[in-house]
Structures are given as C-alpha cells and as structure tokens.
Amino acid sequence: MQQVHAKKFLGQHFLTDLNVARRIAETLTQGPVLEIGPGMGVLTQFLLKNPDIDLTAIELDRESVAYLKEWYPELKLIEGDFLKLDLNKLYPEGEFCVIGNYPYNISSQIFFKVLDYKDRIPICSGMIQKEVAERLASRPGKKAYGILSVLLQAWYDIEYLFTVDEHVFNPPPKVKSAVVRLCRNSRHELGCDEALFKTVVKTAFNQRRKQMRNSLQGIVRKGNPILNNEIFTKRPEQLSVEEFINLTKLIEPCQN
Ligand code: SAH
Numbered sequence: 025m026q027q028v029h030a031k032k033f034l035g036q037h038f039l040t041d042l043n044v045a046r047r048i049a050e051t052l053t054q055g056p057v058l059e060i061g062p063g064m065g066v067l068t069q070f071l072l073k074n075p076d077i078d079l080t081a082i083e084l085d086r087e088s089v090a091y092l093k094e095w096y097p098e099l100k101l102i103e104g105d106f107l108k109l110d111l112n113k114l115y116p117e118g119e120f121c122v123i124g125n126y127p128y129n130i131s132s133q134i135f136f137k138v139l140d141y142k143d144r145i146p147i148c149s150g151m152i153q154k155e156v157a158e159r160l161a162s163r164p165g166k167k168a169y170g171i172l173s174v175l176l177q178a179w180y181d182i183e184y185l186f187t188v189d190e191h192v193f194n195p196p197p198k199v200k201s202a203v204v205r206l207c208r209n210s211r212h213e214l215g216c217d218e219a220l221f222k223t224v225v226k227t228a229f230n231q232r233r234k235q236m237r238n239s240l241q242g243i244v245r246k247g248n249p250i251l252n253n254e255i256f257t258k259r260p261e262q263l264s265v266e267e268f269i270n271l272t273k274l275i276e277p278c279q280n
Contacts, residue, residue, distance in 0.1 A: 025091060025094050025095070027064065027091075028063065028064050028085070028087045028088050028091050029087065030194065030195055031085065033129075034084060034085050034127060034129075035061075035126075035127030035128045035129040035130065036063060036085065036088075036127070037128075037193040037194070037195060037196070037197045038063050038064055038066065038193060038194050039063075039066045039067070039125050039151075039192060039193055040066075040192055040193060040194050041188075041192035042066070044188055044192055045066045045067050045069075045070060045125075046070050047186070047203070048067055048123070048125065048149070048150060048151055048203055049067050049070030049071050049074070049123075050070075051123070051147075051149035051150070051185065051203065051205050052071075052077065052121050052123055052147060052149055053074070053076060053077075054074075054076040054077060055076075055077065055078065055119065055120065055121055055146075056078045056080070056115060056118070056119070056120040056121070057071060057077050057078065057079050057080070057120065057121045057122070057123055058079075058080050058081070058082065058111075058114070058115075058120055058121070058122050058123070059071060059079060059080070059081040059082070059123050059124050060081075060082055060106045060122065060123070060124035060126055060127075060134065060150075061082075061083060061084070061106070061124050061125070061126060061127050062081040062083050062088070062092060062099075062101075062124075063083070063085075063088050063125070064088060064091055064092070064095075065091075065092055065095060065096055065099075066125070067123070067124070067125055068081060068092070068096060068099060069096070071123070072096065072098065072099065079099065079100065080100040080101075080102065080114065081099055081100070081101050081102070082101075082102040082103075082104055082105075082106050082109055083101065083102075083103060083104075084103070084104060084105050084106075084127075086103065089101065089103045102114075106130075106134065106137070107130060107133055107134070107137060111137075111141055111144075115144065118144070119144050119145065119146050120144065120145065121145065121146060121147045121148065121149075122134075122138060122145055122147075122148040122149075122150075123148070123149050123150050124150040124151070125150060125151040126150055126151065126152050128152060128153050128156075128197065128199075131152045131153065131156050132156065132172060135148075135160070135172060135176060136175075138206070139175060139176065139179065142179045142180070142208065145208070146207065146208045147205065147206065147207050147208070148180075148205075148206045149185075149203070149204065149205035149206065150203065150204070151188060151201050151202065151203050151204075152201065152202065152204065153197075153199045153200075153201060153202070154187055154188075154199060154200040154201055154202040155168075155199060156172075157184055157201075157202035157203075157204045158184070158202070159172050159173055160172055160173060160176055160182050160184075160204055160206070161173070161182045161183070161184040161204065164261060164262060164263060164264050165261060165262060166261070167261075169261045170229050170232070170261075171225055171226055171229045174225045174229075174263075174265055174268055175222060175225060176206065177265050178211065178214065178221075178265045178268075178269075179208060179209060179211060180206040180207060180208055180209060181206070181207045181208075181209050182204060182205075182206050183204060183205045183206075183207070184202060184204055185202070185203040185204060185205055186202065186203050187200060187201070187202050188200065188201040188202060188203065189201075214269050214272075215269060215273070216269055216272040216273045216276060217272065217276055220272050220275065220276060220279070221268065221269065221272045223243065224240065224243065224268065224271060224272050224275060225260070225268055227239060227240060227242065227243060228240060228260035228263075229260045229261075232259065232260055232261055233259065234259065235256065235257050235258065235259060236255070236256050236257075236258060236259065236260060236271075237251055237256035237257060239260075240256070240275070242280065243275060243279060243280055244275055244278050244279065244280065245278055245279065245280050246280075248278045250274055250275070250278050253274065255267070255270070255271055255274070
C-alpha cells in the first residue's frame with residue numbers, strides 16, 4: 025500500500041525516526057490510552073506492543089485511516105476530529121491518558137480540551153512545537169509564560185522531556201519540536217471560581233505588557249478600591265499560579 029500523501033491543512037508531518045517514536049510511546053506505561061492523529065502509525069506500533077496499554081486512536085484523515093486499517097487491523101480506530109469527539113461517550117467512566125505526535129495547528133486547542141477533562145486525564149504526553157512546549161513548561165517572569173502555562177500548571181506538573189530536530193519528519197516542519205509530559209498534580213480545587221480564574225488569566229495576558237489595573241478594568245467594577253491593591257500594578261507574566269488564584273479571590277466579590 026502507498027504511503028499517505030502529507031496534507032498541510034491537517035498539520036501532517038510524519039515522524040520517520042523510530043527511536044524517537046519509541047521514546048514518545050514510552051512516556052506512557054499503562055491504562056486506557058487515546059492517541060490523537062496516528063497518521064501512518066509510527067507511534068501506534070509501539071503503543072500496540074505494550075500489553076498494559078489499551079489503545080484507541082482517532083484520526084481525521086481518511087487516507088491515513090485506510091492505511092491504518094490495512095497495516096494495523098487490530099487497532100481500535102475512530103475516523104473523526106478529536107476536537108469534536110465526545111470523550112464521555114468514548115470513556116463513560118474512569119481515567120484515560122492522551123498521547124500523540126500532535127497536529128501542531130491545533131495543539132493549543134487540544135490542551136484546552138484536556139483541561140476540560142482534567143479530572144479524568146492523569147497523564148497527557150506527546151510531541152508539539154518546541155515553542156509551545158516552552159510555553160507550557162515556562163515559569164513566571166519568562167517571555168514564554170502565558171495563558172496555557174498558568175491554566176495548565178494549575179492542574180498539571182509539566183515536564184519538558186527532549187527536543188526533536190526538524191529533519192526526522194517527512195516533510196520537515198519549519199520549527200523544532202519537543203516532547204512533553206503533563207502529569208496531574210494533587211490539586212482538587214482552586215479555592216476560587218474556576219470560570220472567573222480562566223477569564224482573569226486570559227484577559228490579563230491579552231494585554232501582557234500592561235499593568236493589570238488597566239487590562240482588568242472590564243472585569244472589576246470601576247472605581248472599586250481593590251484596584252489600589254499592589255497586585256494590580258503588576259504585569260501578568262510576574263504572577264505565579266497561586267498569585268492568580270489570590271487575585272481571582274480578590275476580584276470575585278467586586279465583579280462588573
Ligand atoms: N502521529 C503521526 C502523524 C503526525 S501528523 C506521526 O508521528 O507520524 C498529525 C496527524 O494528526 C495527522 O495524521 C493528521 O491527519 C491528524 N489530525 C489532524 N487534525 C486532526 C484532528 N482534528 N483530529 C484527529 N486527527 C487529526
């Protein structure tokens with residue numbers, strides 16, 4: 025059977041280095057696992073070899089699906105869009121892990137969806153653009169620190185595992201890649217309104233150069249004395265997850 029023809033709009037860059045594929049597959053060791061975007065199955069083959077992993081894969085590209093059915097008839101495969109997949113239907117109960125050499129064009133959306141299921145996804149690992157990996161793992165005060173860093177680090181410990189060069193892909197992407205692993209931390213609740221926490225983080229980082237007194241004006245009632253609190257003179261990249269939680273608690277009773 026012919027190789028799958030790489031389609032740019034699906035973010036298709038097929039990994040050709042089996043050693044890298046094996047190392048990615050080894051970032052998970054057991055349990056129900058969902059692979060996103062298996063393509064021609066370079067990771068899939070290693071995941072299938074692990075008897076402790078119960079693998080399901082979801083692939084949007086019809087040509088890849090045909091290829092996978094031919095080469096991996098034993099694979100539980102869903103043809104469809106991960107972003108539209110009802111995970112409660114696929115996994116009615118219990119925990120499941122997520123893995124992939126992800127489609128880079130939707131990597132942020134994939135992580136936002138993982139966050140929606142954070143209490144059921146203990147580990148999410150795989151390969152993304154290096155720049156996005158740096159954002160996920162970044163500590164406060166760094167240029168890469170942003171919305172995804174805060175929202176994910178509130179619930180996950182993030183490991184930047186290793187960097188991958190562009191020429192182990194066909195076709196090579198324009199950017200370097202990196203493998204990360206997100207492991208659920210022990211936090212059960214934020215102690216503040218979760219939806220407001222997200223809004224505060226997103227709104228503050230939408231104007232990351234500005235003091236939060238200015239960028240959060242739309243959320244806090246005008247002229248409210250809490251705006252004189254020192255924390256509002258800071259810029260969002262200076263705040264740790266804990267400080268964003270405290271800020272949200274402060275804002276909670278004073279919303280617009
Ligand atoms: N894992 C393979 C392919 C990586 S390229 C490898 O390492 O070689 C990304 C893959 O994700 C492609 O196969 C692409 O078709 C698939 N994909 C893109 N968007 C998707 C979506 N929304 N849902 C599921 N799969 C998707």
